[in-house]
Amino acid sequence: MARKSEKSEFEEYEELLDQAYEQLPDTIFEAKRFKVPKGYSVIQGNRTIIKNFGDVSSTLNRDPQHILKYLLRELGTSGNVEGNRAIMQGKFTHYVINDRIKEYVDNFVMCHECNRPDTIIIREDRIDMLKCSACGARAPLKSL
Structure with missing residues (x-):
């Protein structure tokens, strides 16, 4: 004759479920909205400068060189990071730059x-x- 365990299967399941919830990181329960950061750019001569590039990369928690490499490939140009800003060869509107940043977020963030x-x-x-x-x-x- 089989003995009945002290706890029912449902109670054991509930305990295991509680243990699993305790192991989840706290960030999963936060309900904050994520906004894609906007790049503020200016065109000087034949160059486009993203003034807040450092802020964009820190908001996305990504290496600035990785983001720049993606932008340069997508825009088909060359450029570099100087301090908090990115300098790219060519004239690009802020609409184009922000659209590429949004694509980067969708693919890599x-x-x-x-x-x-x-x-x-x-x-x-x-x-x-x-x-x-x-x-x-x-x-x-x-x-x-």
Whole structure:
């Protein structure tokens, strides 16, 4: 004859569920809205300068060189980072620049599973992966 356990299966399930919730990071429960940062740019001669490029990269929690590499590839130009600003060869409106920053956020910042910006880029076996701190998902990234 089988003995009945002291706890029902439902109670054991509830305890395991509570343990799982305790292990989740606090950021997953925050309900703050993420806004894509806007790049403030000016055109000087034949160059475009993004004045707040350092602020954009720190808001996105990404290396400024990674963001710049993406922008330069997408815009088909050359450029560099000087302090808090990015300087690119060519004339680009702020609409074009902000559109490319939004594309960067969609491809390299937002989690593809939970749609949160709490991600980091890690390298595994020569492949860049997007790892979400909120849900734990991993997704391979296109190389730049």
